[in-house]
Amino acid sequence: MRWLDHREPVAQPLRGAIIALGNFDGFHKGHQAVAGEAIRWAHEEGRPSIIATFDPHPVRFFKPNVPPFRLTTLEQRQELYLAAGATAMLVFHFDKELAGTSAEDFITEILIERFGAHGVVTGGDFTFGQGAKGDVELLRDFGGEHGLKSRVVEAVEGGGEVVSSSRIREALREGDPQLAAQLLTRPFAIRGIVEHGDKNGRKLGYPTANLAIDKYLRPKYGIYAVTGRILATGEELNGAANVGIRPQFEPPKELLEPHFFNFDGDLYGQEIEVAFHYFLRGEAKFDDLDELTAQMKKDCERARRLLAEH
Known part of the structure; x- marks a missing residue:
């Protein structure tokens, strides 16, 4: 499975891909739903599928002194994404330059020009760009105007609540690995x-x-x-x-x-x-x-x- 760097152009065979956008640290049930939609869409149109992630996590960049909260390493994520059926993993190296990129430039300069993306799939709460001003509406409207297609996957529930990385971390901190495993699969x-x-x-x-x-x-x-x-x-x-x-x-x-x-x-x-x-x-x-x-x-x-x- 290819491991892509967001700072480098994507090889020609991977251009025109469907990209699942998110951090996907835990790659839990909700993340799997987003990635699964991207992979199905890619298969339907005969395109590559790419699952993205961020390293370091944006929270770690803005708050370097927060206690450790990572659920997986990049190596573990790569194995999980491969098992899900993705063609490649894309790593956004979150630094000052990426943090300062406007949401519009993220769409046109990175997703469209650098990656040649055909479409993206996100969760409904996904945000991006400087100040987290980009959202699914901007992807749909501004991205659509520039030829980028997008789809949104709604949150997944487990045990009567939305599945989230925060909920998994709370379960682990409270000594409930069984609940964490249920949400992570x-x-x-x-x-x-x-x-x-x-x-x-x-x-x-x-x-x-x-x-x-x-x-x-x-x-x-x-x-x-x-x-x-x-x-x-x-x-x-x-x-x-x-x-x-x-x-x-x-x-x-x-x-x-x-x-x-x-x-x-x-x-x-x-x-x-x-x-x-x-x-x-x-x-x-x-x-x-x-x-x-x-x-x-x-x-x-x-x-x-x-x-x-x-």
Whole structure:
């Protein structure tokens, strides 16, 4: 799947495409509806389909000090867009120049001239251009005058409320990965390179694969039933993981530490993805290591049962 940069002209075979416009960080049910409409439209007319995203997220550009809130990396998004059936992923690199581009110039200079877009599909609340002055009406009227076609997909509901990235983030922060998975259509997953740690888990009989949480949203600190996937081999693993600052040990260090059942291989330096399925309990400090070890045994037994039922 091609990975396109908005600052560069689009190759001739991709001109005339239908573009799904949005940030699509979580690529949840609502995002999938917008992308699905763009892909269907493209197929009907024999055109390429492109799903766009922004990096960094515009909120991060304007408010660089906000806590991490990312639901996916660009690599994860590319895989999701490919699985949806898109021809290419288009990355808008959100910087001062793009932030200062008027909504009209975004349509004529970027969408039409640089990309040669035939049509765009957005959600009803999509905004763009300097000061977020562009909206679906401008795309329809001003864009239409310049030959750009557009379609709007209405919001998707789940559980009686509109599906949104904000709702998914709230669910994860509250320790409800099951609701997040329902809205995303898959579990929330953190991807990273396994790094060497203090090996405290190994000393206690529960070796862990340590991952930096990086720029991902922080789910509620605590213990989760998880699955892991080794990207190089595709091997799937079941386990229990702690995400948080490890209050039992000094100094505090924020990590994601999955322990995988029935696995004794070497994961150091490998890229893995850890998916959150069930929240078991909050992070806690115990009176001694024996008490901690006893609780870890209970956590792993419960995680095994839940994942077996899942």
